[in-house]
Amino acid sequence: MHDLGLLDPFPRIRLMQGLTPIQRLYRLEQVLGDRLRGVSVWAKRDDLMELGGGGNKLRKLEFLIGQAKDEGCDTIVAVGGVQSNFARLAAAACARTGLACELVLAQMVPRDSTIYQDNGNVLLDRLFGARVHILAKGEDPVAFANDRSAEISAAGRKAFMATLGGSMPVGCLGYVDCAFEVAMQSARMAVKFDEIVIPNGSGGMHAGLAAGMVIAGGDPSRIRAYTVLSPKEAAVSATVDKVNAVLALLSKEARVDAADLTISGGQLGGGYGIPTPAMVEAVRITGQSEGLLLDPVYGGKAFAGLLSDIEEGVIASGSKILFVMTGGSPGLYAYADALESN
Numbered sequence: 001m002h003d004l005g006l007l008d009p010f011p012r013i014r015l016m017q018g019l020t021p022i023q024r025l026y027r028l029e030q031v032l033g034d035r036l037r038g039v040s041v042w043a044k045r046d047d048l049m050e051l052g053g054g055g056n057k058l059r060k061l062e063f064l065i066g067q068a069k070d071e072g073c074d075t076i077v078a079v080g081g082v083q084s085n086f087a088r089l090a091a092a093a094c095a096r097t098g099l100a101c102e103l104v105l106a107q108m109v110p111r112d113s114t115i116y117q118d119n120g121n122v123l124l125d126r127l128f129g130a131r132v133h134i135l136a137k138g139e140d141p142v143a144f145a146n147d148r149s150a151e152i153s154a155a156g157r158k159a160f161m162a163t164l165g166g167s168m169p170v171g172c173l174g175y176v177d178c179a180f181e182v183a184m185q186s187a188r189m190a191v192k193f194d195e196i197v198i199p200n201g202s203g204g205m206h207a208g209l210a211a212g213m214v215i216a217g218g219d220p221s222r223i224r225a226y227t228v229l230s231p232k233e234a235a236v237s238a239t240v241d242k243v244n245a246v247l248a249l250l251s252k253e254a255r256v257d258a259a260d261l262t263i264s265g266g267q268l269g270g271g272y273g274i275p276t277p278a279m280v281e282a283v284r285i286t287g288q289s290e291g292l293l294l295d296p297v298y299g300g301k302a303f304a305g306l307l308s309d310i311e312e313g314v315i316a317s318g319s320k321i322l323f324v325m326t327g328g329s330p331g332l333y334a335y336a337d338a339l340e341s342n
């Protein structure tokens with residue numbers, strides 16, 4: 001199924017307990033009925049992790065914190081948007097592993113309400129003990145993080161800088177591992193998923209899954225992604241580069257190009273973190289049919305894309321779909337005004 005021990009050379013700090021479950025969404029299928037055109041939907045519950053409210057970024061952080069510890073770092077400096085799920089989980093992971101954490105949060109979304117700036121993930125960042133730097137609009141978060149890392153070094157400590165979403169090649173290894181995990185669970189369940197549906201933000205999850213699928217001899221185009229951060233062309237280009245960087249990191253000769261990836265720009269709407277009516281509907285449908293929480297920035301838009309592509313026949317009738325629930329539900333509280341007004 002995959003190369004045994006492929007990831008063993010990389011330092012890793014375990015932050016999750018075992019596999020995350022795959023569950024069929026029977027009630028959603030019942031409620032939507034003919035609208036699904038015979039498509040069956042399962043959810044890979046990467047929101048169900050014990051640490052920090054759960055979410056897909058913990059897979060990346062196992063390897064990022066492993067590398068930081070291996071390099072003798074005592075502080076993680078993580079970069080993200082104000083409501084970054086990666087930042088929240090970096091703070092929680094640092095609390096668990098005894099590292100100091102500084103979060104550099106940029107104004108990536110045009111939402112300046114108090115509920116957005118102080119609630120949701122930001123509230124949890126502080127509860128987990130992180131030092132939070134919320135930048136003014138237009139400030140460069142990477143430059144700020146570099147300056148902070150230099151100050152930390154000057155004080156006799158050592159910082160590890162984790163850039164946007166933790167989507168550095170070593171962080172993507174968490175989703176190489178997840179690709180192997182899904183293949184194993186699929187075999188145990190005797191269910192062959194026709195497509196795996198995900199959001200594409202910083203592209204690290206997509207890159208890891210695609211690289212893992214390539215290594216396992218599968219077709220990475222079966223991963224259907226919806227960009228939530230960049231326009232389609234930029235998302236494709238960035239993700240191709242990341243997949244190939246991961247394959248190179250693993251000393252694999254295989255490479256991918258744009259034709260090997262399936263990325264849709266149809267759910268981006270006004271841009272990153274900007275609500276769309278389709279996202280709000282997807283969040284409500286999933287909540288009201290299954291009691292499951294999709295986040296408004298990533299999963300909500302990806303699930304909206306899944307429903308749209310089923311209805312328009314882009315996804316073949318009768319397909320078996322695995323939707324990766326990436327977590328991020330604390331973001332719902334930061335978007336309460338948008339969710340209530342639509």
